[in-house]
Amino acid sequence: MSVELSxxxxxxxxxxxxxxxxxxxxRKIAETDDLHIAPFREDGETYGTPTWIWSVVxxxxxxxxxxxxxxxxxxxxxxxxxxxxxxxxxxxxDVAFEPVDxxxxxxxxxxxxxxxxxxxx
Numbered sequence: 001m002s003v004e005l006s007x008x009x010x011x012x013x014x015x016x017x018x019x020x021x022x023x024x025x026x027r028k029i030a031e032t033d034d035l036h037i038a039p040f041r042e043d044g045e046t047y048g049t050p051t052w053i054w055s056v057v058x059x060x061x062x063x064x065x066x067x068x069x070x071x072x073x074x075x076x077x078x079x080x081x082x083x084x085x086x087x088x089x090x091x092x093x094d095v096a097f098e099p100v101d102x103x104x105x106x107x108x109x110x111x112x113x114x115x116x117x118x119x120x121x
Contacts, residue, residue, distance in 0.1 A: 001078060002098040003037075003055070003062040003086060021062060028089035030057040037064060039077035039084035039097065047085055048077055055088070056111035063100065063108045 004021075029035060036050035051074045055064045066072030070079075078084060078097040085094050100108065 001064050001075065002100050003064055004096045004098065021060065023060065025089070025091065025093075026057050026060065026062060028091070029055060029062060032089045035064070035086055035088040037074055037078070037084065037086050039074055040081040041077065042080075044081060044083075048074060050087055054112070054115065056108060056115060058104065058107045058111050063111075065108070065112065 033054070034052070035055040036052050038047040038050040040046065041048050051072075053064050053067065053074070055062055057063075066075040070076070079099065082098070083094070083096050085092060087093075
C-alpha cells in the first residue's frame with residue numbers, strides 16, 4: 001500500500017499537486033524502525049489506534065504492508081478510509097493510502113525481502 005502525503009501536506013506546482021515526500025524525510029523514515037500507522041475510523045475524522053508496522057522506501061515513495069496481510073484491521077481501515085496519519089522518525093504526517101500492484105509491487109517485495117535479511121543479521 002502506498003502512503004502519500006495528504007493534500008494538506010502536498011507541494012503545489014502550477015496546476016499540478018505533487019504528493020512527493022521530501023527526500024530527507026523519506027531517508028529518516030527509512031533509517032528508523034518505528035513507523036506507526038493510524039487510518040481514520042469509520043467516522044472519517046477520528047484516527048485509529050496507531051499500529052507499529054514495517055515500511056519500505058521504493059523509487060522515492062513510502063510503502064507499508066500488513067504483517068497479517070490484507071485482513072489486518074488497520075489495512076482494512078486504510079483501504080476503506082483512504083487516509084489517516086503516520087508517526088515515524090519524530091514526525092507526524094497526515095497521509096493518503098492507495099493500494100499498489102504490478103511492477104511496483106514486485107519492487108516492494110524485493111525491498112521487504114532485503115529488510116528482513118538485514119533485520120536477521
